[in-house]
Amino acid sequence: MLQKADYNAVFFVAAALIMFFIGGLLTTVAPPLLDQSWSKPFENADASKGPTGKLVQLNEQELKGRKIYVREGCWYCHTQQVRTILADTKRYGWRGVDAPVSTPDEFVYDSPHLFGTKRTGPDLARVGGKYNEQWHRAHFRNPADLVPGSIMPPFPWIADNEQEFKALTAYIQTLGRAKNWRPDNDYEK
Amino acid sequence: MQTEEVIKDAGEIPVASSAKSSESIHEDTTAKLFIISSITYFFIVGIVALIIAAKFVMPSFLGTVEYLTYGRMRPLHVNGMLFGWLLAADMGLMYYIVPRLCGVKLWSEKLGMATAALWNFIILGAVVSLVMGWNQGWEYAELPTFLDVCVVIAWIMFGANIFMTVANRKYNAMYVSLWYAMGTILWTAFVYLTGNFATLFTTGVNQANLNWMYVHNAVGLIFTPVGLAIAYYYIPKASNNPLYSHKLSMIGFWSLAFVYVWTGAHHMIHGPISQWLQTISIVFSVMLLIPVWAAVYNFITTMKGQWHQLRENIALKFLMSGVVFYLLTCFQGPMHSLRAVNAIVSKTDWIPGHAHMAVLGAFSFFAIAGCYHTVPLIFKTKLYSDALANWSFWLFLIGGLGFFVTLWLGGFWQGWQWNNPSIPFIDTVVALKPVWAVRLGSGFLMFGGIVAFAYNILATIIGTTGEQTATATA
Missing domain, CATH: 1.20.5 (Single alpha-helices involved in coiled-coils or other helix-helix interfaces)
Known part of the structure; x- marks a missing residue:
């Protein structure tokens, strides 16, 4: 034929x-x-159906931080997805609480999407609220100081730029927070 | 005379009855420009490759200069190798192959030269953009929209030249390399538009799905078909043996055309994307074995009785090792898509091992073979040094295998460690340090291969112009 x-x-x-x-x-x-879940923002008020919460759009400062995250290529080494794999939910959980699996409705406002393909560093889908601002400042200055053996490069031009540092940290603290997954609400600031 | 040259069977590479007169119709200026610039980028971006490999071993190496940080050097490496070296070399070889398979001159050398100039502008623009951090945030589609538009224009110029040459062809039957060349141009147009423009109007998972469709098909429907066009042309040419089966090449081509595009979602297996779409992508990923095995069987059997030529023939060495790497990488791909395997290897260092075997081990080997075979022909001379070419082969092969194999082993190990949540993440990083050290060492070997290859080609070209001036002054 x-x-x-x-x-x-x-x-x-x-x-x-x-x-x-x-x-x-x-x-x-x-x-x-x-599949409507690709375009319908996450919202759940019923605790019996899983974590509650509501996906909100980033504010101006957080968006600026997100742009820095894109510019510096953070997403080449850090994924943003807790997969449907038990070890992912355990590993990226915090203080004994498992991280909820990432769902399409949590990413409706994301552009560019930052799911990533490679985990040279850990996944950041639920990193929001795990570390406080002071920790992030020291970490960006030289990651190996806080995490011996880390191969993340230092980012002095961000740590030394107050505006950029605040914006990037503000963005990182939003990650994974659409689902209010920590029972004691013990998020760091 | 005209009737002699009309071949009836699309399964054969047409050979003009008067080889000398028909060879002299070709100018090949465009092919030369593309090949020379591609090899230049191969060398320059090879240095970038070493820098990012070194950063894994010494994280603070060049790390305090924002323009040289890992997150900006990595896209420079990927885009530079994919578009500066590999695609440009592939395009250069198409400008050589297509006119010969059609028995006519390239439709327009002027348009071709303009395309080469525009392509170089795009690559230089890409270097500036990526170093400055003007990154759009999509893998393989990092370049700003302005450069994306230039790529589309260059692609239309390339496509117009190739399609007009095909339309003016003297031989009625179209050899399989011509189909792959035309398929590449058609599919790339839509794949590129999806990955660089349709993504602008979407968000979240929908955008990721379009991005993966592009990323996967940048390899599957750009580098694969153009690489196969090269292999289908040069394997019979370099071995001086006819292609084994035309029917098999048809099965391979049309199954590739149908199957490849369905597989994009396999980049998000277990991720936040509909399960049924993951399953579709897995089913079609496994079906990819059909076009791959059809092509590989055809290549291997074409070599029947000619294997002894591998001892001497540098182009065949690269071509047939490329075929083996193609077979292996395209066995890995379908296997990675299976949920159980994916849970171990996905997101680990296995994946760069796999990806490099595809674009370096298979498709760059094809392009290097094409350059070694073609450059002496279009400059009407002999290769500068067969011994140096042999060195480049072994450096690429040993360096490449060192890179692939250590990353597979390391990545698999890493995947197992990740699946045990009681092992802290940082321990899985520290565990991989020896692997990254071997990768850097392998990188030096491969870079040695690039240097040997580039120098050989340069000396071949300069040698001819030197001789010409010598005869001119005499």
Whole structure:
């Protein structure tokens, strides 16, 4: 049937594009129409259904911090997704509480998305509120001072820039907080 | 004479009846420009590669200068290697192969030269943008929109030149390399638009899905088909043996066209994306074995009775090792997508080991083979040094294997450690330090390969111009 493509360039182009567009459209255009959770922001008031909370948009300072996070390529080494793997929920939990699994509705306002592909450092999906501002300041100045053996590079130009440091820290403290997952509300500031 | 040159079978590389006269119709200026600039970037970005590998061993190395921090050097390495070296070399080789398979001149050398100039502008713009931190935040699509628009324009210029050459072709039947060249141009156009423009209008998981569709198909529908176009052309050429099966190449091509695009979501297995979409991507990832094994079987059997040539023939050494790496990397890929395997290897250092085997081990090996075979032909001379070429091969092979194998072992180990939450994360970092040291050492070997390769090509080219001036003055 496709033998015609050996001799007819127009037929070839049409066939190559049709083959491509079947999968192309079904996997990019169709899924967001079929799964509403991709576009509906997280909101839950019923504790029996899991963690409660509401996804809110970032404020101006947090957005600025997010831009720094993108600019410095933090997302090349830190993912932002607690996967449906038991060890992920345990490892990224805090003070004996397991981290809830990340769901699409927590990321509705994210652009660029920062799910990431590589964990050279730990996942940051639930890092918000785990460490206070003072910890972050020392950590950005030289990570290995606080975490011996760390290979995260130092970021003196952020630690020394009060505005940028405050913005970045403010953004980091929002991560994972749409789901109010810590029973004692013991988030650090 | 005209009738002699019309071949009936698309399964053969057309050979012009009067090889000499038909070879002289080609100018190849565009091919030369693309190949020379690509090899230059291969060398420069090779240095960046060493810098980021060194940062894993010495985290503060060049770390206090914001322009040289890891988070800015890594995208420079990835974009520089993918677009500055590999894609530019592939395009240069297409400007050489396509006119020969069509039996006519390239449609427009002027347009080709303008494309080469624009491409160099894009790469230099990319260097500035990434060092300055003007990063859009999407993997493989870091470049600012302005440069994305330039890429689209350059791609249209490239596509117009290739398609017009095909439209003017003298041989009726189109050899399989031509399909892959045309497929690359068509699919890349849509894949690139999805990853760099459609993402601008979406957010969250929807955007991630488009981004992964692009990331995956940047390899699957850009570097794979253009790499296969090169392999399908140069394996029969370099071994002087006809392609084993036209039918098999058809199965490979059309299954690739259909299957590849479905697999983007396998980058988020176990992640926050619909389970059914993950399952679809897994099913199609496993089906990828069909186009891969069809192509690899075809390449291996084409070599039947010709394996002894591997001793001497530098292009074949790179081509056939590339075929083995292609087979391995495309066996890993489908296996990674299986949920049980993914739970161990995903997000670990295994993945760069896998990715480098694809773009360096398979597709860069094909492109290097193409350069070694083609550069002496288009400059009408002999390769400067066969011994140096042999050195480049062994440096790439040993360095590459050192890189791939240690990262697989280290990554697998890392994955097991992560799956035991009682091991603190930092312990899993410290455990990998020996692996990263070996990776840096392997990087030096590979960089030695780049230097040997680039110097050999440079000396080949300079040697000819030297001779020409010598004869001109005499």
